[in-house]
Amino acid sequence: MTAPSYTRADFQTDQEVRWCPGCGDYTILASVQQFLAGLGRPREEFVFVSGIGCAARFPYYMNTFGMHSIHGRAPAIASGIVASRPDLSVWVITGDGDALSIGGNHLIHALRRNVDMKILLFNNQIYGLTKGQYSPTSEAGKTTKSSPYGSIDYPFNPVSLALGAEATFVARTLDMDRNHTQGLLQAAYEHEGSAFIEIYQNCNVFNDKAFIQLTGKEERVHNRIDLEMGKPIVFDGGAKAVVMRDGQATVVDSSTVDPKAILVHDPTRPDPAIAFALSRLSHGPYGPTPLGIFRDVSRPTYEGQMHAQIDAAKEKNGEGDLARLIASQGTWTVKDPSSNGG
Amino acid sequence: MADEIATAEPSTTTNTETLDKVVIRFAGDSGDGMQVAGSRFTDASALFGNDLATLPSFPAEIRAPAGTLPGVSSFQVQIADFDILTAGDSPDCLVAMNPAALKKNLKDLQQGGTLVLNTDAFDERNLAKAGYETDPLEDGTLDGYRVIKVPMDDLTKEAVKDTGVSGRSVLRSKNFFALGLLAWLFHRPTQPTIDWAQKKFARTPEVAAANVAAFQAGYTFGEATEAAKITFEIKPAALRPGTYTNVNGNTALAWGLIAASKLSGLPLFYGTYPITPASDILHELARHKNFGVRTFQAEDEIAGVGSAIGAAFAGSLAVTGSSGPGIALKSEAISLAFTMELPLIVINVQRGGPSTGLPTKPEQSDLLFSLYGRHGESPIPVLAIASPSDAFELTIEAARIAIKYMTPVLLLSDNQVANGSEPWMLPDVNALESIDVQFAEHPNGPNGTFLPYMRDIDTFARPWAVPGTAGLEHRIGGLEKEAITGNVSYDPANHQLMTDSRAWKVANIVNDIPDLEVAGDEDAELLVLGWGSTFGSIRAAARRVRLAGGKVATLHLRHLNPMPQNLGEILHRYEKILIPELNTGQLRKVIRAEFLVDAKGLNKVAGEPFKISEITEKIEEMTK
Numbered sequence: 004m005t006a007p008s009y010t011r012a013d014f015q016t017d018q019e020v021r022w023c024p025g026c027g028d029y030t031i032l033a034s035v036q037q038f039l040a041g042l043g044r045p046r047e048e049f050v051f052v053s054g055i056g057c058a059a060r061f062p063y064y065m066n067t068f069g070m071h072s073i074h075g076r077a078p079a080i081a082s083g084i085v086a087s088r089p090d091l092s093v094w095v096i097t098g099d100g101d102a103l104s105i106g107g108n109h110l111i112h113a114l115r116r117n118v119d120m121k122i123l124l125f126n127n128q129i130y131g132l133t134k135g136q137y138s139p140t141s142e143a144g145k146t147t148k149s150s151p152y153g154s155i156d157y158p159f160n161p162v163s164l165a166l167g168a169e170a171t172f173v174a175r176t177l178d179m180d181r182n183h184t185q186g187l188l189q190a191a192y193e194h195e196g197s198a199f200i201e202i203y204q205n206c207n208v209f210n211d212k213a214f215i216q217l218t219g220k221e222e223r224v225h226n227r228i229d230l231e232m233g234k235p236i237v238f239d240g241g242a243k244a245v246v247m248r249d250g251q252a253t254v255v256d257s258s259t260v261d262p263k264a265i266l267v268h269d270p271t272r273p274d275p276a277i278a279f280a281l282s283r284l285s286h287g288p289y290g291p292t293p294l295g296i297f298r299d300v301s302r303p304t305y306e307g308q309m310h311a312q313i314d315a316a317k318e319k320n321g322e323g324d325l326a327r328l329i330a331s332q333g334t335w336t337v338k339d340p341s342s343n344g345g
Numbered sequence: 346m347a348d349e350i351a352t353a354e355p356s357t358t359t360n361t362e363t364l365d366k367v368v369i370r371f372a373g374d375s376g377d378g379m380q381v382a383g384s385r386f387t388d389a390s391a392l393f394g395n396d397l398a399t400l401p402s403f404p405a406e407i408r409a410p411a412g413t414l415p416g417v418s419s420f421q422v423q424i425a426d427f428d429i430l431t432a433g434d435s436p437d438c439l440v441a442m443n444p445a446a447l448k449k450n451l452k453d454l455q456q457g458g459t460l461v462l463n464t465d466a467f468d469e470r471n472l473a474k475a476g477y478e479t480d481p482l483e484d485g486t487l488d489g490y491r492v493i494k495v496p497m498d499d500l501t502k503e504a505v506k507d508t509g510v511s512g513r514s515v516l517r518s519k520n521f522f523a524l525g526l527l528a529w530l531f532h533r534p535t536q537p538t539i540d541w542a543q544k545k546f547a548r549t550p551e552v553a554a555a556n557v558a559a560f561q562a563g564y565t566f567g568e569a570t571e572a573a574k575i576t577f578e579i580k581p582a583a584l585r586p587g588t589y590t591n592v593n594g595n596t597a598l599a600w601g602l603i604a605a606s607k608l609s610g611l612p613l614f615y616g617t618y619p620i621t622p623a624s625d626i627l628h629e630l631a632r633h634k635n636f637g638v639r640t641f642q643a644e645d646e647i648a649g650v651g652s653a654i655g656a657a658f659a660g661s662l663a664v665t666g667s668s669g670p671g672i673a674l675k676s677e678a679i680s681l682a683f684t685m686e687l688p689l690i691v692i693n694v695q696r697g698g699p700s701t702g703l704p705t706k707p708e709q710s711d712l713l714f715s716l717y718g719r720h721g722e723s724p725i726p727v728l729a730i731a732s733p734s735d736a737f738e739l740t741i742e743a744a745r746i747a748i749k750y751m752t753p754v755l756l757l758s759d760n761q762v763a764n765g766s767e768p769w770m771l772p773d774v775n776a777l778e779s780i781d782v783q784f785a786e787h788p789n790g791p792n793g794t795f796l797p798y799m800r801d802i803d804t805f806a807r808p809w810a811v812p813g814t815a816g817l818e819h820r821i822g823g824l825e826k827e828a829i830t831g832n833v834s835y836d837p838a839n840h841q842l843m844t845d846s847r848a849w850k851v852a853n854i855v856n857d858i859p860d861l862e863v864a865g866d867e868d869a870e871l872l873v874l875g876w877g878s879t880f881g882s883i884r885a886a887a888r889r890v891r892l893a894g895g896k897v898a899t900l901h902l903r904h905l906n907p908m909p910q911n912l913g914e915i916l917h918r919y920e921k922i923l924i925p926e927l928n929t930g931q932l933r934k935v936i937r938a939e940f941l942v943d944a945k946g947l948n949k950v951a952g953e954p955f956k957i958s959e960i961t962e963k964i965e966e967m968t969k
């Protein structure tokens with residue numbers, strides 16, 4: 004069987020896309036559709052699972068198998084799909100409220116178990132669908148409808164959180180940068196196990212320009228730190244560099260350090276300490292912020308081990324025999340008194 | 346093997362009395378091994394051929410302070426030479442391993458009953474811990490009972506001294522000493538217990554040897570000292586011919602799931618979170634990976650049901666299990682499964698509530714919650730297991746309904762069914778009816794489209810199209826779906842249609858439910874209606890009433906939604922209706938509302954099953 008040749012249109016559905024005009028979700032949808040079309044893998048082998056929120060509408064627009072489930076639970080549901088059918092390619096679409104607030108528990112446990120699902124977290128730092136309350140990634144002090152005096156919640160750094168949750172693949176990208184996004188989708192797809200990608204996504208209605216430091220023409224050259232495997236971490240046209248100092252990743256003027264002291268990026272380091280240090284370079288998209296793959300290490304997958312145990316049990320004990328099972332606690336026989344047997 | 350069990354030789358110098366039934370309760374500190382003693386006594390009796398029923402009772406704490414009343418653990422078993430239905434009301438024989446066990450259980454012992462006491466435990470400290478101001482062995486408390494005083498600590502130490510156990514392990518064999526003594530007192534075969542101990546402790550031969558030595562010492566002690574003037578024998582029961590095993594409800598339920606997986610050809614997926622008293626289902630399933638069972642110990646209750654929903658979407662026989670508080674957490678997800686119309690089995694092993702309530706005690710207080718405890722209009726099928734041996738069959742039934750009708754099904758058990766045991770005649774597994782599964786394979790709409798909500802004209806079920814099937818790509822979700830296409834729809838008329846369709850689909854299951862049959866006196870004035878684990882107590886009470894010359898009919902519901910078609914007709918045939926329930930009247934409320942009959946209740950929430958006498962008294966009162 005030859006690989007199917009698809010265009011982006013093959014992954015579109017006949018459903019009207021209902022995000023606000025100008026929403027970053029449109030760009031991400033296009034990136035994902037284009038990426039999947041390029042893989043040439045049969046469409047029916049993809050499953051998209053989402054929870055609740057603006058981002059969660061995503062599966063309706065993907066001509067694959069899909070489920071728009073309930074708030075926060077997509078990683079749990081996806082775990083059941085993957086455990087049942089490890090042959091499928093399962094993707095979770097979630098948002099900052101869905102993944103980090105109501106669904107925080109499921110996210111961290113899916114990551115630690117290394118269930119083979121690709122989690123795309125659309126982080127717009129706001130609640131969009133419920134019309135503009137602060138979210139677990141909103142900056143402290145943010146004034147919203149539910150925080151008229153400023154939010155007193157300290158925000159999560161999703162990349163730090165994923166690293167702390169023992170994730171084996173952690174990355175960050177931007178909705179607008181379709182090439183960068185597709186590069187990360189490819190890497191996540193190739194990764195065996197759970198992959199977590201934080202996508203900065205602009206909500207132009209309730210939190211416009213939240214990522215301006217990384218997207219604005221003027222600002223982005225100064226603030227975008229591209230993490231690339233094997234390369235020294237420099238940015239701002241080479242003017243700035245990242246070094247490790249006192250166990251912390253620190254931004255310095257490149258001219259002030261020995262080039263050999265500049266941190267060389269390697270997401271495959273077994274220990275997550277340096278990846279974590281890089282995630283702490285910014286606690287939000289407010290200044291120099293790293294984009295790219297923070298961590299990409301290999302660890303046995305949950306479903307791989309589950310099925311290995313099943314195979315081993317069948318090998319050792321033979322295929323289950325129901326009659327033997329129900330007699331396994333000891334039996335006794337009552338004879339028919341009319342027969343002469345006993 | 347079972348045919349060759351030898352009966353204990355009856356003692357020659359004591360008299361033997363033959364009983365048709367006897368109720369024995371083993372009680373001690375939770376560290377005293379009473380559950381083991383009780384279940385060994387039970388198994389030996391099962392292999393001997395008695396009918397039996399058991400009721401374990403343990404503290405909610407894993408290790409409540411030693412010697413205290415809350416730390417008492419007990420195991421009650423009734424054995425008989427006829428088919429009994431419950432573990433009995435009050436023991437004829439009580440084993441009390443310490444003062445606390447005596448204090449907590451003595452009130453239940455029959456007048457004139459036999460009391461076996463470990464006198465070594467009756468020191469000042471233990472008496473104080475149990476709240477005894479004077480020594481009950483001396484102060485007349487035990488007058489009127491046949492008391493067998495045994496210094497069990499000393500005798501156990503003596504018995505095990507050459508077996509190689511030392512330190513704290515020595516007294517661990519005390520329960521086997523007690524067991525040996527009871528084996529003598531009730532003429533139990535000894536070999537099954539010895540074989541069991543040798544197999545169970547094969548990896549620690551010294552422990553096996555100590556237990557066997559203590560067991561034999563207990564037996565010999567009875568024989569040599571003629572510890573009681575009368576010993577008892579209970580002849581084998583004339584059960585229906587067949588091969589039997591002694592099984593508890595949790596185990597039978599787990600086996601039912603495995604059987605349903607075999608019968609449907611679907612891999613079994615069990616997503617769950619540990620909770621008393623449902624965890625043993627997970628433990629049992631996790632052992633049987635060679636049946637292809639996938640167990641998923643989730644991060645919480647919601648993930649347990651969530652993972653099962655994912656597994657159902659992906660074509661597994663999907664199951665989640667919990668107890669009341671956990672089911673509450675799953676409620677939102679069950680409604681999702683209901684509207685997505687995916688097959689899912691939800692097991693609720695009920696316990697005393699509300700909230701953490703009485704985690705180790707039986708109660709039937711989640712009926713209304715099962716029927717109505719979801720947001721939106723979401724009626725789902727509800728089944729309730731009647732007894733431990735009913736669990737296997739009803740679990741298969743739950744799977745059959747879930748798959749045939751593409752719906753979540755709630756399967757109710759409770760602590761009494763889950764941990765109680767009784768003989769179960771093994772079914773012929775080759776004769777079990779297979780469960781028909783039809784995955785959608787081809788587009789069912791015009792121009793090669795797939796319509797995920799195109800219903801089957803008979804069952805009203807939608808097609809089950811699993812990922813990986815070319816041409817059937819589709820999306821489902823929690824938003825209201827348009828009939829036939831499954832596309833998101835906010836259309837008012839469509840919501841009405843879909844709400845009605847889902848309700849009608851579930852109501853239509855009634856066609857698969859066999860008609861109910863009244864037991865007892867069809868022409869009685871009074872009908873006693875029950876559901877779930879009260880089955881045995883109600884039947885036993887009715888039998889007692891009839892033996893005394895009274896007339897009564899009984900009826901038992903295993904299907905709570907939809908209810909069997911002929912229920913209304915039966916109810917209206919009787920002048921009086923009594924509904925005993927271990928809750929404050931939940932089925933009664935439903936029956937009164939649905940059938941407009943003046944049903945009366947007998948209700949109890951005391952963390953224990955009905956005593957048969959409680960039901961007989963009520964029947965007598967109503968039929969006076």
Ligand code: SF4
Pocket residue numbers: 021022023025026027028057127131132205206207208209
């Ligand atoms: S509210 Fe914001 S996130 Fe939601 S669709 Fe509109 S722009 Fe996008």
